[in-house]
Amino acid sequence: MAVSFAFEAVRERARTDGEACALDDLADGSTLSYAALIGRVEETADRLRSVGVGAEQPVAVLLGRSAETVVAMLAVLAAGGTYCPIDPALPLARMEALTRELEALVTISREGLTCSGGRATPAAKPFSPDAPAYVLHTSGSTGVPKGVAMPYRGLDRLIRWQIADGEPGLRTLHLTATSFDVTFQEVLSTLATGGRLVIAPEETRRDSRALLDTIVNRRIQRLFLPYVALQLLAETSARTGVVPDCLRHVVTAGERLLITPAIRDFFTALGDCRLDNHFGPTEAHLVTSLTLRGDPGSWPALPAIGTPVDGVACRVLDDRLEAVPDGEVGELYVAGDCLARGYHRAPVATAERFVASPWGSERLYRTGDLVRRSADGTYHFAGRSDDQLKIRGFRVEPGEVEHALVGHPRVVTAAVGLREVLGGIPVLVAYVQTAGPLSPREVTDHVRGLLPEYMIPSRVVTVESMPRTTSGKIDRAALAELPLPELAAGPAQDLSGLITDLWVRVLGHDDFAADDDFFDVGGDSLLATWVVAELGQAIGRPVELSVLLDASTVEDLAAALGADGPVTAVERHPTRIVTVRQGPSARSLYLVHPLGGELLGYRELARASQAPVRMLGIGWSGKPPAFGLSLSEIAETHVEQLRTVQPDGPYLLAGWSFGGVLAYEIAQQLTAAGAVVDFLGLLDANPVIDPITGLPIARTPFLSLLDEVVARLDDGAGAELEELTSGETWIQLMGTSIAEGASGDHLRATLDTARACMAAAAAYRPRPYAGPVHLFQASGFQESGTDAPRQARAAEALRDLCTGPFTVVPVPGDHWGIMRAEHVSQTAKELDAALERQGSAHNES
Structure with missing residues (x-):
């Protein structure tokens, strides 16, 4: 009967060296020989086959790190089923949700093997290399875990490579969480080559001194662990003077490797010990590998991620799926036998990340990782495309800052991230675990001597111990929840x-x-x-x-x-001008507030834009505008403050939704005063025809809806308020519903500002405008898909009003979608291109 290569290699070791020790479980002191291990595996596999487990059949395994888990893993692989580990330490509701999502016929837990009741036992399907060998759950950006389904073909190529790449028969510590993909390398490559797998208890994972003692006492030769755990191990070795000279091979994976002074000294003391840097997402497991050789004193502080391993093809592409030249940064796409089939029972999520190659029939996985390829074929990590740190217009590589932080003699480990303070402004925050007291000023003074000013963290948060995920990585979501210290300002x-x-x-x-x-x-x-x-x-x-x-x-x-x-x-001026993105102050683009007077809606657009301009938001601050104030009066208030900040043109203006209508009137007043307005961008905004309903603005239902919402807010009718603001009209107008129980002065001020602005827009009678206008028109609507006739009518009505150059730029998404994550990058790209064309025309004139 055909079986997985990984399992067959383990079974072959049992045939040739059955009495050798395979497993050593430190939690209960038990051991298993290869023969005994395979005996238990075959017995369990037979039971699995008898209840229908075979190809395409998931088996939920709710066990912690133990000999029983290794047996369960091998038994599922022997039966050709799908191994689905679920951490038993998870909250009960989450475990139950994951089990339901898997639709597993069989569950293995401490109570033994159980089958789902009320379901007929199917016949086990024969082994297939294209069937999933395992499903591992990764955290999803929406908070919903995604189950990555890896076929046997991908698992077997990985184990073949790991066996060929490393020294066989090493005593390996089983340290990783059972739900982490590196577990397969730890377990299968050890047992396939006749090594001894020493299973560490949970307390060893969380205590670097216990880990060091276990390595020394059990003469561990090979170790897989994430960077943060390696750093803590190195620090502990230095502090205690204990050198685990039995180590011959260390593999780090899961997060960015930094060669800190502690790690450099650790490997210098070890002597002949190999350090490998493994890189790859769960969707492709291992993609590239780098072996650090020679004197640790010569190792780079930020090592490369290496070259592709067997069965992997790497592509560095731009956002048009075109190849990026060597030496330039692009997004890493992966192809080959390494790829997962996709996300379990999630075809939409699969289609978003697993895409067709433009060069042929191969599938590509879009990693979201930014890399550059050097001329010798080595890949270098350059950050994440979806979470790039950017400060004052500069891109910041977190690893570089973290390396500088851990260079301080009392910083044990560190992480950096962006946090928003003071109205949504992003700042760089350092989280440090220290050995002894260390003030924030000491930390920043140390880093100030190593990094440019923009890379100096503006906040330092000291943690007792760095929070970690179940896979051992730094839990950056937990760090982001920690309170920030206040600035020492009055x-x-x-x-x-x-x-x-x-x-x-x-x-x-x-x-x-x-x-x-x-x-x-x-x-x-x-x-x-x-x-x-x-x-x-x-x-x-x-x-x-x-x-x-x-x-x-x-x-x-x-x-x-x-x-x-x-x-x-x-009294504070009602106009509040805020820098929402740094750039050359000599060329500023003013983004005018939408209905509620706030500027948060422009945040994603500003982040996505690459135009060489400074982006300034014009918001409404403090007391809402008086109801009945005309649009020209609101605009006049903004013009007064705008000319205080920038007395002379040329001016660049843009606005989304109502903000575009207001920007139109601001442009009218500036040009009437003799100023030059070089650019007016209307982001799905139209002073004649409402882009959401296609009606003249005076006939839209928005003002009456706002009046009703305010009345419900005043009455305290929370449930009615939530229902009233959950409809499509409200969502397209304001972006989000108002939850039951919502209250407060800020919400009321926002709604009153929106009412005043909406009333002003309804009464507005726009005059013809002779300057250049760009209409960035949303090309699709949630309720009816693309509505080309309505869009054409709206654009034509605006074209009749604009007597100067008029350009319509279609952008994907609905009214709100063009400003949000799904489509905002394309909106920003079109805006950047229009600003570049305007800049070229201005320079030529």
Whole structure:
């Protein structure tokens, strides 16, 4: 009977060396010889076959790391079924949900082997290399786990490669979580080559001293572990002076490898011990491998991820699926026998990530990893396409910052990430586990001597121990939930606090201290003009530019202004201009707020854009506009503040939805005053025909809907409010429903601002506009798909109003979708292209 290569290789070891020890379970002190192991495996496999387990039949295994789990894994492979490990430590509801999702006929747990009741026993299907060997669940971006189904063909190619690549018969510590794909390498490559698999208890995984002692006492020769665990092991070895010189082969996988001073010293002390850096997503298991050789003192701080292993083809492509030249960064796509079949019972998710190759019949898996390929065929990791860290317009590689952090003698391990503070502004945060007391200032002072200013974390959070996922990786989601320390600035009404808040809005970050020079943290002469103009408004008296040039820190500027007399409290201006993306201050694109007055809807667009412009948001702040205020009056308020920040044109304006209608009127007022408006971008916005309903704006149902929602909010009718705001009309207008129990001044202010703006739009009678206009028109609607006639009518109505150059740019998605993750990258690309064309035309003229 045909079986998997991986299982057959283990069974062959039992035939040739049956008395040798195969398993050594440290939790209960039991051991199993190869002969005894295969005997138990065959017995369990027979039971599985008798209840219908064969090709395409999942078996849910709810066991922790133990000899029983190894037996279950091998038995499922022997029967040709699908091994589906589920961590028994998961919450009960999650375990039950995963089991239901698998539709497993059979479950193996501590209670033994059980079959689902009420189902007829099918005949076991014969072995097929295309049938799934296992299903492993990865965390999904939506919070719903995705089950990756790997065929036997992929598992067998992996084990063949691992056997050929490593020294056979090594005593290997079984350390990884059962739901982590590296478990298959640990277990199968060890047993297929006659090695001894030493099964570590759970406490050994979580205690680096216990791990070190186990390696030494059990004379472990091979070890698979993620970077963070290797770093802690190296630190513990240095601290205790215990060197596990029995180690001959260490494999790290699962997260970015950094060669820290501790790891460098660890391998120097070990002498002849091989270190491999393995790279690959669960959907392809192992893709590339790099063996670090020679003197550890010469190893690079950020090693490459290596070259493709057997059965793998790597492609570095751009967003058009075109090959990227060697040396340039692109997204990694993977092809070959390594690929999973897809996501279990999730065809839509499978189609999104497993795509057809433009060069032939091969399938490609889109990893989301950014890499560059050097001329010798080595691949280098460059970050994630879906979670790229970007600070002040600079791309930041987290590994580089983390390497600098762990270079401090008292930092044991570190992680960095982006967090949003002060109205959605992203800042770089360092999470550090330390050996002894260490102040945030000491951490940043250390890093400041190693990295550029923009890579210095603006917050440092100390953790007692770094949280980890079940697979041993750093749990970055858990880190993101930790509270952040506050800036050491005064209260908002304090002059220092006022200046700090203003700098944050102008610079687009809060990555500065009170004694940092404005011009050293991203400021320039044009931004300085903005600062002094708004400072003058805020304190009720003029501020000369020379004051900021002479007193260019928060502390000095506060002292200088305080010396000029008391600060007069003035009412805050309703227009609030905020930097939403850094860029050259000499060329700024102003994004005008939609109905609610907020700017959060532009965040994803700003992140996706690559245009060489500074993106400034024009929002409405504080007290909502009075109901009945005209659109021209609202625009006039914004124009006044806009010209305070930038007295002269040319101006670049854009707005989405109502923001585009408001941008249209702002452009009218600027040109009427003699200013030049080089660019007006309407992002699914139309001052004549509403893009959502296709009706004239005065005939849309939106104002009455907003009135009803506000009335329900005032009445406290939570359930009715949630139902009322769950319909398609509301979602297209405001983006999200209002949950039952929602309340608060902020929500009411947003709704009142939306009502005032909607009433102003309904009463607006736009005048013809002679400047250039770009209409970025959503090409599809959720309720009816593409509606070309309606779009054509709306575009034609706007074309009649615009007497200057008029360009229609179709973009995929519905009214909200063009601004969200699914389609916003294409919207940003079209906006960038239009701005580039405008810039070229302006330069030529």
